[in-house]
Amino acid sequence: MDQSQRNASVTYKPLLRSSAYIDGKWLDSTDGKTVDVTDPFTGGVISTIPALEAAQIQQAIDAAQRAFPAWSRTPARERGKILRKLLELINQHRDDLARLITLENGKPLKEAYGEVDYGAGFVEVYAEEGQRALGEIIPAPVPGRKLYAEKEPLGVSVAITPWNFPLAMLTRKFAPALAAGCTMIAKPASQTPLAALALAQLAEEAGVPAGVFSVVTGRASLIGDLFTKSPIVRKLSFTGSTEIGVQLMAACAPTVKRLSMELGGNAPMLIFDDADLGTAVDAAMIAKFRNCGQSCIAANRIYVQKDIYDAFTKTFAQRVAAMKLGDGLEMDTDIGPLIDEAAVEKVNEHLDEALAGGGSILAGGRGEGRLAPPTLVTNVKSDALLTREETFGPLAGIVAFETYDDAIRLANDTPFGLASYVCATSGETIHKASRDIESGMVGINTGLISTPYAPFGGVKLSGIGKEGSAHGLDEYLNLKYVCHAGL
Ligand code: ADP
Numbered sequence: 393m394d395q396s397q398r399n400a401s402v403t404y405k406p407l408l409r410s411s412a413y414i415d416g417k418w419l420d421s422t423d424g425k426t427v428d429v430t431d432p433f434t435g436g437v438i439s440t441i442p443a444l445e446a447a448q449i450q451q452a453i454d455a456a457q458r459a460f461p462a463w464s465r466t467p468a469r470e471r472g473k474i475l476r477k478l479l480e481l482i483n484q485h486r487d488d489l490a491r492l493i494t495l496e497n498g499k500p501l502k503e504a505y506g507e508v509d510y511g512a513g514f515v516e517v518y519a520e521e522g523q524r525a526l527g528e529i530i531p532a533p534v535p536g537r538k539l540y541a542e543k544e545p546l547g548v549s550v551a552i553t554p555w556n557f558p559l560a561m562l563t564r565k566f567a568p569a570l571a572a573g574c575t576m577i578a579k580p581a582s583q584t585p586l587a588a589l590a591l592a593q594l595a596e597e598a599g600v601p602a603g604v605f606s607v608v609t610g611r612a613s614l615i616g617d618l619f620t621k622s623p624i625v626r627k628l629s630f631t632g633s634t635e636i637g638v639q640l641m642a643a644c645a646p647t648v649k650r651l652s653m654e655l656g657g658n659a660p661m662l663i664f665d666d667a668d669l670g671t672a673v674d675a676a677m678i679a680k681f682r683n684c685g686q687s688c689i690a691a692n693r694i695y696v697q698k699d700i701y702d703a704f705t706k707t708f709a710q711r712v713a714a715m716k717l718g719d720g721l722e723m724d725t726d727i728g729p730l731i732d733e734a735a736v737e738k739v740n741e742h743l744d745e746a747l748a749g750g751g752s753i754l755a756g757g758r759g760e761g762r763l764a765p766p767t768l769v770t771n772v773k774s775d776a777l778l779t780r781e782e783t784f785g786p787l788a789g790i791v792a793f794e795t796y797d798d799a800i801r802l803a804n805d806t807p808f809g810l811a812s813y814v815c816a817t818s819g820e821t822i823h824k825a826s827r828d829i830e831s832g833m834v835g836i837n838t839g840l841i842s843t844p845y846a847p848f849g850g851v852k853l854s855g856i857g858k859e860g861s862a863h864g865l866d867e868y869l870n871l872k873y874v875c876h877a878g879l
Contacts, residue, residue, distance in 0.1 A: 395436030398721065401491045408492065409589035410439045412609045414448060415455035416602025421445060427610065429586055432498030432729040432762050433719050441585050443610035449618045452606040456548040456575040457624045459603030464545045464573035468523045471571055475519035478598035482512045489559065489590060494720040496584045497558055498729040498762070499683055501721055511560035513844035514567040514860065521865050522571025538876040543869040545573030546650060547626035550619045552579045552612075552640070554632045555731055556686045558587035564844070564859045565629045565652075566591065570604065572868035574627070577606045579615045581632075583731055620644050627868065630654070631688075634808075634853045652857030652867045654688070654849060657810030658782055660803035661691035661839070662825060664796075665699040667815035671837050672700070673707045676788065679813050679839025681715065681766055684727050685786040686735070688854075689811035691839065693779040695793045695802055705770050705790055709754035712788065715766040727786050729762035739764045739785035742778040746789050749773045759785075774802055796821065800828045810850035813839060 402408045411418035420426075421442035429439045463471070482489065490504040499507070527542035551565040562578055569576040580588035585607070592607045608615055616636075619625055620643035628644055629652040630637055637655040644651060661679055663672045679691035696704050720728030730736050736759040743758060746769050756767025764785050772778065772789040779791065779802075793799045803812060812831040816822050826834045832850040835841040842848060847858035857867050 393721070395431065395434055395438070398431060398434065398436070398495060399438055401721065402488045402495070404485055404488050406593050407485060407488050407590040408439060409586065409593065410441055412442050412444055412448070413589060413592035413596070413607045414452045415606060416596065419444075419448065421610065422448060425610075427582060429496055429583070431495050432731055433721070438495050439586060441589075441609045444608055446614060446618060449608050449615055452577045452608050453548065453618070453622050453624050455603035455606060456577050459601060460547055460575045463575055463601065463604045466573070468525065468571070468573070471573065472519040472522050474599045475515050475522070475567060475571060478595055478600070479512055479515045479519060481594040481598055482508065482515065485594065489587065491721065492590055493558055493587050494728070496586045497555060498720050498731065500725040500728050501723050503683055504720070507557055507560050510842065510844070511557075511563040514560070514563040517844040517860070518567035518571035518865065521568070521862055524862065525572065525865060525869055536877065536879045538879055539873070541871050541873045543866075544872050546868055546870045547574060548624050549574045549576045549627035549629065549868060550579070550625050551576055552616065552619070552628070552630045552632065553581060553588070555581035555584040556683060556688070558584035559591065561631045562588050562591060564848075564864065566605065568859075568864045569868045570600065572865055574868045575604045577608060577619070579608055579612070579619070582609070582612060585609045616640060616643070620649075621647070623647050626650060628652075629857075629867065637855065650867070652859065653855035654857070654859060655853060655855040656782055656808055657688040657690070657850065657854050658692045658780070658806045658808040659689055659811040659813065659831070660829070661694045661813035662799045662803060662815070663694065663696045663700060663704060664799070664814070664816040664818070664821055665697040666817045666821070667700060668817060668837070669700065669703055669707060672704060672815040673711060675813060675815055675835070675837060675839035676708055677711055677839065679835070680788045681727065681786055682840070684730060686730065686784050688782070689833070689842070690782075690784070691788075691813055692782055693802075694788055694790050695799055696790055697799070698792055698794055701792050705754060705768070708788070709768050712766045712768045713755040717763060717765050727766050730759075730764055730785055733762055735785060736760070736762055736764045739783055739787050742781070742783045742789070743767060743769060743787055745777040746772045749776050751776070751789065756786075780806070796824070800825065804828075804830045807853045808850070809852035810854035811835065811841065
């Protein structure tokens with residue numbers, strides 16, 4: 393398939409955009425500057441998007457401010473109806489959206505379908521949840537007074553999203569924002585802006601009014617600067633690296649914005665001797681290799697207790713070796729290309745360092761170009777590079793441990809605290825480990841924990857705030873206290 397045939401696999405043409413979406417209009421950059429969006433598998437161009445000028449970003453912020461009063465006063469039930477219409481459209485265009493995600497990100501098509509469904513789930517949940525932003529009536533401490541607290545939308549919000557889940561990382565911000573009555577401007581990652589633009593197209597078709605949702609594209613630093621400095625913007629929700637997140641937090645301080653920060657992870661997986669072998673291998677496969685390892689909750693470090701070590705690594709190696717590496721657009725591909733060549737170099741660097749430290753390869757090997765094979769390396773030292781930095785690729789490294797205390801010490805020996813995983817059957821081990829591990833989320837006997845129904849978020853350098861569930865709605869609401877005297 394040449395690139396034009398690959399691009400033509402998105403059959404509903406309005407979903408493959410080459411303009412930004414501001415105030416209900418599709419716009420090019422006023423100075424004509426553009427950026428290419430490339431297909432990670434071929435390197436070919438999928439589309440060319442505008443590198444907007446500062447005045448155009450400001451136009452989006454102003455439009456979001458103008459649209460806020462009417463949208464925030466629209467009954468939550470009406471906003472929910474528009475979100476439900478959007479949900480219908482996402483489901484109707486499921487095939488095209490999945491192919492668009494694979495084209496711009498490279499991930500296997502079966503995983504892109506998973507992302508569309510996961511992303512749609514946030515729209516589904518918040519179409520309902522937005523109607524349950526309930527307040528409180530507070531028993532008055534003195535006579536003649538009525539005290540209450542109500543939740544109100546906090547205003548104009550902005551979202552900065554990463555390339556690893558181009559649709560779902562946006563809908564988990566967009567859906568609660570709009571359901572709460574906020575307006576939103578999104579800046580997708582420059583590698584993968586097309587899913588966000590497709591979402592804008594469907595949002596427009598669903599009846600989201602002009603200015604309520606805009607998508608801006610172009611230079612990240614320019615957009616970040618305008619977003620963070622603007623006194624109109626009351627909220628920033630960011631998913632990306634801790635390094636950029638910290639810069640954005642500092643830049644938001646002078647205007648005291650509300651923040652949701654979903655930052656880097658370095659998830660440990662602890663496999664105890666009493667774990668069920670099949671369950672542990674299944675959990676490790678999905679926690680490590682989902683999205684080609686390019687997930688902030690990917691099991692980055694796998695610690696296995698000594699008695700189950702040999703059986704676990706043998707079965708795990710067979711499963712890893714059986715995975716198919718190749719073109720994401722083919723339905724039987726398990727691991728597609730990584731986002732760029734630098735990502736593959738990083739995986740190679742982690743692998744080389746683990747091998748130099750005495751590790752042995754049981755499956756896979758070094759990557760080349762944008763393709764990194766699914767790889768398993770055992771006998772990894774507990775201070776190896778791959779245990780300290782996010783690998784963000786399909787490389788699993790196994791470290792042996794002896795006691796419960798060793799496992800917890802290794803798991804917590806990181807400044808990050810997003811997700812963690814535990815495989816065991818003893819109730820005591822499970823409860824103790826989920827108590828002792830410092831992370832925002834714990835998966836027990838599973839490697840797949842993400843769902844729009846649960847609060848997703850980290851502790852330590854992994855961020856602040858929650859996405860998903862009723863807690864994700866609160867991130868877009870202010871609690872206003874009213875004291876009515878003289879009654
Ligand atoms: P990743 O390693 O996932 O690319 P980044 O933190 O670099 O993580 O990127 C996440 C998002 O933040 C992307 O949309 C990217 O364009 C954006 N970004 C990167 N640098 C800046 C910046 N200085 N200001 C605002 N956004 C930025």
